[in-house]
Amino acid sequence: MKNNISKLLSTLFLFAVLLVKAIPSTPVPGDGSTGGSGTGEPAAPIDMYVYVLSIIAVMFIVFYTKKYKSQKA
Template sequence: MKTISKLASAFFLFAILLVNAAPPIPGGGGNGGNGTGAPSSPIDMYVYVLSAIAITFIVFFTKKYKNQKA
């Protein structure tokens, strides 16, 4: 069991290091932006809508779970 926990810890540490890895900043001047004024990814436009949907799902499934439990 100790071997499995050590392997799991090593895996999670490796995964965290990969997630936090940042690509190197290219040399030269400029601010590093894309320069077009466009959003960096299309999902940025829908953050508020996705947040509202997530809260709706949380409320719905919480009520559903409470009704099943009672």
């Protein structure tokens, strides 16, 4: 059972990394100057927390897997 959990976590981690790396970086519009065009806000604020959310998701998976395993035994 422990081997299955490690395979599941490895697979989820791999997909999380692939999804994070799949987002193409967009070039800064303009001629590269530091002029004030735009609001300065990130396109999607959740992008800052992708790694934190991934770690929390893995923690929930481990917690509920252990909880389910203890109920089954």
